Amino acid sequence: MSIGNSPEDERPFEDVSEEARPPIGRALQQARIAAGLTVDDVSSATRVRIAIIHAIESDDFAACGGDVYARGHIRTLARAVHLDPAPLIEQFDATHGGRPAPTPAAPLFEAERIRPERRGPNWTAAMVAAIVAVVGFVGFTAFKGGGGTQDVADGTAPTTSAPATPTPKSDNTADETPEPSDSAIAAAPQDKVTVQVSATDGKSWISAKDHSGRLLFDGLLKQGDSKTFQDSEKINLVLGDAGAIQLYVNGKKIEDDWQPGAVERLTYTKGDPQAG
Structure with missing residues (x-):
């Protein structure tokens, strides 16, 4: 008869509850260190600013500018340090109110498709019509006024000469023709x-x-x-x-x-x- 712990008592205790899961920032930091990467290396690879990486590793997501950007940064950093981003995203959604429902796009596109197209005035046609009218008026004026060269x-005050009335010629001037x-x-x-x-x-x-x-x-x-x-x-x-x-x-x-x-x-x- 042995005195001590039973075999069941010697098995290690594994806590798989949500509380035992490390924070998102700590998980990313540990994975980065395990991969032998510095914050500068991750920033150069992902183009995420160094200040934002430090904030995320401290579980401060305010610097991301919103939950949508925070999810994107988490996904990018996880892939850079060889982690599966899906569990981290789920953990973030669980602690930040869940993932927002996507906005249906079909009604928006439907409204855009049936919206009548508004056409502006055709300035080119109006300009061409105006030029044609001016050219026609100038040509008509030139045609009407081109009867002679004497003004x-x-x-x-301007006067209008009446048509000259021909007068009978006398016998002694019959052969004389005055100049115009x-x-x-x-x-x-x-x-x-x-x-x-x-x-x-x-x-x-x-x-x-x-x-x-x-x-x-x-x-x-x-x-x-x-x-x-x-x-x-x-x-x-x-x-x-x-x-x-x-x-x-x-x-x-x-x-x-x-x-x-x-x-x-x-x-x-x-x-x-x-x-x-």
């Missing part, structure tokens, strides 16, 4: 000064102003073009190439012998033509 500028410019000036009103400028021998720049100094015209006359100006008192002219210009003042042709290229400054009134 009349009045220093006081003479016919255009013949009906000039007596209470105004009328000046016609024609580029007969080339092109010339001209400028015309009324008695108050208001600019009536400033531009280039090509050969064959003419301009007619009227004012209640006087017309001031500047001819860039006087030799290329023929003037009619109050129905009379000016016979001055201007040289080609000469610049002339002239003033004409309601009386007989006078060079200013």
Whole structure:
């Protein structure tokens, strides 16, 4: 008869309860040390910051920024130190309120699929339509206004000349045919000064102003073009190439012998033509 412990009393006592399981951080730390790894080694391998690894090994998960990130860090660190992450994740969920239920994605995608597409205004089409309208208007205006090259500028108010009424020719003038410019000036009103400028021998720049100094015209006359100006008192002219210009003042042709290229400054009134 032996005195002592029975064989059953000699068997080691194994505590497999939840309380005997080491904390998550302690389990990760022990596995890291057993693998011969430092915190710097694990940080370089997982790209998890050293401060977060130290906090997790101390069972402080606040630095992770939330339970979702804490689970991810635990899973990453466990794989780095050759541990099965599943038991550690279950242990974390048991001590932190359980794993949150996943949000069903089907209703969200269904709503996105049936949502009508909102289309913005087609600015390209609107711009093209506007350009077409402008081009059409400009072409129509040019077509309507392209009837001739002779303009009349009045220093006081624009006037519209009535169509000339043909008069019977007398016997002694039957063979005489007046020049077109003479016919255009013949009906000039007596209470105004009328000046016609024609580029007969080339092109010339001209400028015309009324008695108050208001600019009536400033531009280039090509050969064959003419301009007619009227004012209640006087017309001031500047001819860039006087030799290329023929003037009619109050129905009379000016016979001055201007040289080609000469610049002339002239003033004409309601009386007989006078060079200013």
